[in-house]
Amino acid sequence: MSVRDYLNETLKPLLTAAPLKWVVYDHDRTLTNISRVTAIFVVESIEPGPENGSLLHNVVLVIVDPTQDEAKAEDRLDDHMEDLIPALTAIPALTFTRAEKATKDNFPAWKITVQIKTTA
Numbered sequence: 001m002s003v004r005d006y007l008n009e010t011l012k013p014l015l016t017a018a019p020l021k022w023v024v025y026d027h028d029r030t031l032t033n034i035s036r037v038t039a040i041f042v043v044e045s046i047e048p049g050p051e052n053g054s055l056l057h058n059v060v061l062v063i064v065d066p067t068q069d070e071a072k073a074e075d076r077l078d079d080h081m082e083d084l085i086p087a088l089t090a091i092p093a094l095t096f097t098r099a100e101k102a103t104k105d106n107f108p109a110w111k112i113t114v115q116i117k118t119t120a
Contacts, residue, residue, distance in 0.1 A: 003043055003057045003059060003116050003118065004026045004027070004041060004043065006093075006116060007026060007041050007059070007116075008026055010091045010092075010094070011041075011061075011087070011088075011091060011094075012024045012026070014087045015039050015084075015087075020037070020083060021036065022036060022037045022038060022039050022063075023036050023037070023038045023039070024038075024039045024040075024041070025038070025039070025040045025041070026041045027040075027041070027042075028042045028062075030105055031064060031105040031107060032105070034064060034066045034107065035066055037063065037064065037066070037076075037080060038063075038064045038066075039061055039062070039063050039064075040061070040062040040064070040104070041059060041060075041061060042059065042060045042061075042062060043057055043058075043059050044058045044059065044060050044113075045057075045058045046058070049117055049118075049119075050117075051119075053119055054117055054118065054119050055117070055118050055119075056115045056116070056117055057115065057116045057117075057118065058113060058114075058115055059113070059114050059115070059116060060111050060112065060113055060114075061084075061111070061113075061114065062102070062104050062110075062111055062112075063077070063080055063081075063084065063109060063110045063111075063112065064104045064105075064107045064108070064109045065080065065107065065108050065109070066107065067108070070108065073108040074108065077101070077108055077109070077110055080110070081099060081110055081112075084112065085099070085112075088112070088114060093116055093117050093118070094114050094115070094116050095114060095115045095116075095117075096112065096113075096114050097113045097114060097115055098112070098113045099111065099112045099113070
């Protein structure tokens, strides 16, 4: 199973179900017009894992808010992180490593970096 498939199986259902109901893309893409919170999974790199034959996949989860009012967007994004980070800790083989504020195609965003360990 690919890392993208793993995220679609484990994380995507948490993000698309109530109460969140986010839009989720499992690949990087340009955003031009969004009406709901949007999550994008971007596999950025793969490196050797701690055990022989294991790999660490570094994945960035880009969380984008459609709100154009900067103050409201900041508050909403902070709330989104409070929903998302606890959900990440419940996913086996996934380790949350950091989160940083960003922008994605002129939308306010958070970039959350996680590592997923796999074995060959």
